[in-house]
Amino acid sequence: MHVDVCSVVCIHPEKVDRARTRMVSEGTAERLAELFKVLADPTRVRILSALQHGELCVCDLAAAISASQSAVSHQLRLLRVARLVKVRREGKMAFYSLDDDHVRHLFREGLEHVAEE
């Protein structure tokens, strides 16, 4: 990151100022990027997709998406800390489900964009 404005000339200062005041804060941008980063992996997308219609235990998830248990566990951790999924423990099993409808919305919005092309 470096404050390096293109010389002097080409700028429309009023446009820039208007944009700056309306922009999200740096912290918000950071957290927003962090959220999308969690959604930005095929394995995690498939996990979320598999959970769209109800909870699954880790082992079932691994089977559903044809990935190793370890890989799934690692990814579930990321999804958990981002509050995209939640856990329900029952004995030695762990049942995962989508955390809220919000996740579903984001997912569907994304799907629509992908479907467009």
Add this chain to the structure above:
Amino acid sequence: MHVDVCSVVCIHPEKVDRARTRMVSEGTAERLAELFKVLADPTRVRILSALQHGELCVCDLAAAISASQSAVSHQLRLLRVARLVKVRREGKMAFYSLDDDHVRHLFREGLEHVAEE
């Protein structure tokens, strides 16, 4: 990627099957992840944020988000191929704007999730 199902025991086959049939295809998951990947960077988030209320030229964008022209150009390229922004050329200037309302929706959905915590 390795088909490695946890031994035999813990699976609920009917749940797994139901999930599998309802899941998005591998290709769709890939493209969905690709879309979110483009949104998964603070610089690109700030660019999209700056464009929420109208087009800006590259130089103005760089000024608005305090990044170098080169960095902004590189990121704009990614946003372009993902069809999140579009260009309007006018002489030697290039004015960028959000490609459609879809991008705005995705952005806002993300913001709401971030705002929750």
Add this chain to the structure above:
DNA sequence: TCCTCATATGACCACATGTTCATGTGATAT
């Protein structure tokens, strides 16, 4: 034509990320 300006892009480098392998943890059964 030659120079300058706005933008685009290629090479390179430091850093982040996803998987596997090995091992840890806590619950249940024998």
Add this chain to the structure above:
DNA sequence: ATATCACATGAACATGTGGTCATATGAGGA
């Protein structure tokens, strides 16, 4: 107690990514 099962996690490694620097491109002006 101890063995086993489902799940979690740490280390290590290969690959991907975002920035800078240098340079290319293409439009306008002198």
